[in-house]
Amino acid sequence: MLLKEAVKHCMALIEREWPIIRSEDWDIMEDVCKVLQPFEEVTSSVTGDQYLTGSMVIVMTNCLKDICEDFLNKEEYFASFNPVVIDVIRSLKHGLRDRFQGIEHRKTFGVCTLLDPRFKLVCFKNESAATELKRYVHGLIIGLIKIINKNTNSEASTDEVQEKLRQNLSAWDKFDGL
Helix, strand or coil: CCCHHHHHHHHHHCCCCCCCCCHHHHHHHHHHHHHHHHHHHHHHHHHHCCCCCCHHHHHHHHHHHHHHHHHHHCHHHHCCCCHHHHHHHHHHHHHHHHHCCCHHHCHHHHHHHHHCCCCCCCCCCCHHHHHHHHHHHHHHHHHHHHHHHHHCCCCCCHHHHHHHHHHHCCHHHHHHCC
């Protein structure tokens, strides 16, 4: 803890009746800082960018849940933590579970994560959510192909459909039209 000595000196200099901070309290604060460090990393990562990409929501949520599980289940952490710190970890775990319940079933975040080449389906913990998402995206693609085929008067070949997709979905064409 970087501020431990500074806090002690300030408490000594300011003439006031301060509560005594025991060595055990400092140890607890140090462990809580270790526990909160991954949350600080995620917060800095998310707020460092101007906008959080939708593909990061499921990834970050599942990573933080896994970290809480590791703290609670791995002997090297659990055995060394004070019961107060264990309670903090449990509170964080329950908060993540309650706040982000069913996050993998939310279509917007799921599609963003699936389409992000860094993550695809690797970050999904819930297999039924991943299967449901694949069916949903497959349906979207089929619907898009049907729309394109309907707009072309004749039977279109696969190459023509792909060319039409490229024409309709080009961000640079839209930009050039501005």
